[in-house]
Amino acid sequence: MSGLSRHSVLPGFGLSLGYTLVYLSLIVLLPLAAVFAKTMSLSFVEFWAIVTEPRVLASYRLSFGTSLLAALINTVFGLLLAWALVRYSFPGKKLVDALVDLPFALPTAVAGIALTALYAPNGWLGQFIQGDLGIKVAFTPLGILVALVFIGLPFVVRTVQPILEDLDSEFEEAAASLGASRWQTIRYVVLPVLLPALLTGFALAFARAVGEYGSVIFIAGNIPMVSEITPLMIITKLEQYNYAGATAIAVVMLLLSFLMLLLVNGLQAWTARRTGRNR
């Protein structure tokens, strides 16, 4: 098989691929190139100075830390939710199933102000959490965590759910007939099958959380060194017309995103190789 399949009887290969490539280049690749080209105007020392400013470093710690934690929370509860949706019957299940995608459909700004209304000191939940427990949620890193849990919630549920649905009851029956307890069956038979999906969901939720802006800025409080996320640092630099600075931070984030993307792709390829062929 040589590279191009000219001998296919179907028409439109040149047209469709050509259009795809041109459009992709104009909309995605050219703008991305602009970012990397812009950083070239900085010397490495300048670049390094910008991306390691204390305020920027604090923002990495915050962004990556809260994103990691949010993705972990979503992995655990996403698995529970997926399990309940696939394995249990309960009233209102269809509604729950449909609403799981809400964070994909609800504009982030709306989510941001809604969560703030809930968790602000005088908010629906905030007044109890702060009044009774003495914990401040909104305008602290904890508030950022809440927002990131919200926007990352569907990822784990939606990657795990189809795998769980396709998992035939035979495997668990086999484990039980071989004497395994229910917990052993889940631990040694079900979870290993779900693991790649869990990891993929985790990585997707994490990647989304790191770049998230709209839902976070309302609830974050944006206090320098405390609750400023990295995307906000880019905005701040931009507002000071410091394009080079904004770009430098953007490059750091982009590189990390691409790394995550590679990781997810690798994970999916690994899963397909390992278990993709049917039984």
Next chain:
Amino acid sequence: MNAVVASLPGGRTSSQTRFERNSATAEQSWVRAVVLTLALVFFGLFLLLPLIAVFVEALRKGLEVYWTALADADALAAVRLTLLTALIALPLNLVFGVAAAWAIARFEFRGKHLLLTLIDLPFSVSPVIVGLMYVLLFGAHGWFGSWLAEHDIRIIFAVPGIVLATVFVTFPFVARELIPLMQAQGKEEEEAAVVLGARGWQVFWYVTLPNIKWGLLYGVILCNARAMGEFGAVSVVSGHIRGLTNTMPLHVEILYNEYNFAAAFAVASLLALLALLTLVIKTWVEHRTHTSGHRH
């Protein structure tokens, strides 16, 4: 009769009852109760409550305030701009999605995997960076900045910038839905059509399109939701000029920052309704493809 027989043991009933009723695959009832409680509390706290909060806060000051907020000239302008943006971004990404899916799912060529990865790329770029990219290209100090200024064309802090940013963030939606669908369907039907004498567009119109219409709708719905709701990317390139370059999400932000909460939530409730409508259509399409479509 056959239908009954076919839907039988080992229990090809709906999956959850199949597992719940089978002692070999059912958890003890207290485990089930704990899992359900945790899952549903989590759901209620993080999904349901924020959604309810939007509507309650929107109506807190009464219907009159609600209507006034929506009928405000700036709010209406924001609605118009949001619709316009979606109306431009959708067809662009729709055509791209179909073209990309046709090339990728129907032909073999080198670099296909790279292309697939590149199509997914916009999903992993922070919205703020998207805005930054276009500022770097078309802003006053950008690559094309001086040329644009000479010809008196405004992109950044104007509608074109908003559209471009929206096109970028919604870029993969349709393609991503169609590619796996068309790959799963295979190209036999199209080849049969060609053998029967159909020409290029006839093949697409009479064979391909009917097969992918639900996937197409699905992608368009998701694309639309994101297009109308995008905040970060649009915020960077818009300039926040009231009545001119404010989309609905940006208008929500402005009202909120002015402590005009009732009005902010009123506009937000429109966006929330749009999200709910999106979910309804999405669920409906999923239902349709599950019951009637199911072609492999």
Next chain:
Amino acid sequence: MSIQVRNLQKRFGDFTALANVSLDFPAGELVALLGPSGCGKTTLLRIIAGLEQADSGQVLLEGADASDTHVRERQVGFVFQHYALFRHMTVFDNVAFGLRMRPRSTRPDEATIRRKVMELLELVQLAWLADRFPAQLSGGQRQRIALARALAVEPRVLLLDEPFGALDAQVRKELRRWLRKLHDELHITSIFVTHDQEEALEVADRVVLMDHGKVEQVGSPEQVYNQPATPFVYGFLGSVNRIHGQFDAGHVRVGDDRLPHSPASHNDIRHGSDVQAFVRPHELDIVTDTDSRAGIAARVDRVLRFGSSARVELDGVDSLSGQRFEVELPDSRLYALDLQAGQNVRLLPTRLAVFESNPGLPGGKTA
């Protein structure tokens, strides 16, 4: 170990999967549960395993009621139709699974597990595949690994659900013979479910025929094939000609024709009632003398001359028009008859099995 089931009932919604089934499975035998899909055979197997609960009735393992024993404690080996091998585990880990899941107090050490697993892999002749993953095996190999995995926990009973169902014809035949040999070595009480009569008759010591949730006949392969107890069994095993008629002393009336039968074996059938008569193709002879009043009239449609015996396909005439007959003749007999397509002949059964059309419904009442 012996297995008995007593009065098992199981319904799925409106569908009766098992209607009061009682059976004995003696220790050490290899029994086939045979029937069309939906007859309840798989449900029965799953109830015996404890994977499904009966609505009522009992499962006795070695005389002790096991109805409330969880599948985990029943010590049954179950081989699933699609093998259900754990795809993230190697062949070795799959076979070792049952041993490793034991409570710490009874769990063998790794060395013992290793020895035992390798023994089993030797037994199924696949020791060289120990480090492979299930996805890398052929269907027949997976089947044997699934069997080794089930045997690893030293089950008291071996249950196999359509063990050869997912294999292609050649592998199927080999594995059948292999399973029979394995059973002769191990002598573990085994039950397997199949819808393939050839498989059941060739492999099993004893065949249980089921239809619509009921047991139709239990017997050795010879018994069920040569002396079918019910019309269903006649129709299900081998090919057969079915003729409707009325019962009379000494013969069955079919239109104007009469077919003789041996009255002694049918003394419970009332005279005048509607009956179905069954004749195997090789139990029919063809007479070219159409003046004879013996047997029933038919017209030759096709003569198929291949194989060790020839087959003749015929159409019924007069009151039997529309019915097809099939006759199997030795080549020599066919040669002597010199049949032509379209020729009118008479069919003469050498043996006739007769069953009432509506047994248990006196006065011909319908339900």
